[in-house]
Amino acid sequence: MNILSYKVNKKRKASLDFYLGKSQRKLPEFPKNIGLLTSESGDAIRDFRKHLGEFGFNVVHKDVMVEGINSIDSIVAGIRWFNEHPDVIENGIEVLVITRGGGSLESLQAFNSEAVAQAIFASKIPVVSAVGHERDVTIADLVADVRASTPTDAGRVISENWREAQKKVEYYSHSFLRSMDSLINKQQEKMTYQWKEITDIFFSKIESLFEKRFYFLKSILSHFSKIIVRDKKWLENSEKQLKAHDxxxxxxxxxxxxxxxxxxxxxxxxxxxxxxxxxxxxxxxxxxxxxxxxx
Structure with missing residues (x-):
């Protein structure tokens, strides 16, 4: 077994530089299908899923050994399996996460192996490496396309764009709702003002019409009143004349x-x-x- 420790010796440094000099694969902006390589018995799988968030991710987990004499072969086989089985999920795996919890330098040896580095390098799927604690840095971390400090951090890295998009959607939704509320309030105020204008004009016209009709009727009554007074006087005079000539x-x-x-x-x-x-x-x-x- 070829083991590369974090303090790689000068004879192996040229090989490591070859892997580190590669052009990194970009993670999809909004990945949905995730391949997960870790032990099903460790805390890493729980921490990763917990901080991945509820954005509808499809996580395909393949159980691998993360320490011990057979761990290198197990991890390499897991990487190759995901690359050789693109139909494991509809639209294929978009991101491959290799992770485990923290431990001693000896327990992390598999992730400092050249075989694992070669498998990560050869992967067609972008790889996120999240091995150990934040202070632990392995060759797998350096060769991977993205390094996350912990399994928890890996979940955040994968879902970061989704979280930002969610924040933007919430912000623009709230902004849109505020704008709509403001627009509705302005329109309501405008309609209230216009309705008041219409009702004022309507009642003003009605009042004017009633005033005209009132003055018209008043003038007619006044005219008839004058006629009645005049005719009354005429009748009184006629009565006097009739009496005078009776x-x-x-x-x-x-x-x-x-x-x-x-x-x-x-x-x-x-x-x-x-x-x-x-x-x-x-x-x-x-x-x-x-x-x-x-x-």
Whole structure:
């Protein structure tokens, strides 16, 4: 087994420089399908999943040995398996995470091996290495496309863009809602103002119309009132005139009305003859008379 410690010796440094000089593969901006290489019995898998977040990730876990005499072969086989089985999930694995918890330098030897470095280098899938604690740096970390300090940090690295996108969506959603609230409030104020203008104009027109009708009716009533007063005076005057010319009134004043036997009023002496029968009417009745002489 070829083991490279963190303090690689000068004879192996040229080989390490070859791996480190490669152009790194970029992680997808928003990965969904993740391959996970770690031991199913360790805390790394739990910490990774916990901090990955709830963004609908599809995690395909392959159990591998992360320490011990067979760990190198197990890790290399796991890397190759994901690369040789792109159909393990729809649309394929987009990111491969190799992780384990912290430990002694001896327990991390598999991740300092040239075989693991070669497998990571040859992977067609971008690799995130998250081995040990933050102070632990392995050759696998250096050769991988992205280094995460811990399994927890690996979860954050994978979901970072999703979290930022979520923040932006929330920010723009809140901003949009605030803008809509502001726009709705402005439109409501505008509509309230316009409605007030419309109702003011409407009631002003109604009031003006009623005033015109009122003054029109008032003028008609005034006109008829004047006519009634005028006609009343005319009737009163006519009544006075009628009373003034009423024969009965004259009779009451001592006058008498004389008619011949034909009922014709005697107006002059020329209308009567001696011995002519006449009817004399006074205020309280009438009586007959005979003409005996003419003066």
């Amino acid at each position: 024969p009965q009134q004259k009779l009451k004043q001592g006058y008498s009305l004389i008619k011949d036997d034909m009922g014709k009023i005697i107006r002059s002496m020329d209308s009567i003859k001696i011995k002519q029968k006449l009817t004399v009417r006074v205020a309280d009745g009438s009586f007959g008379a005979t003409v005996t002489k003419k003066d």
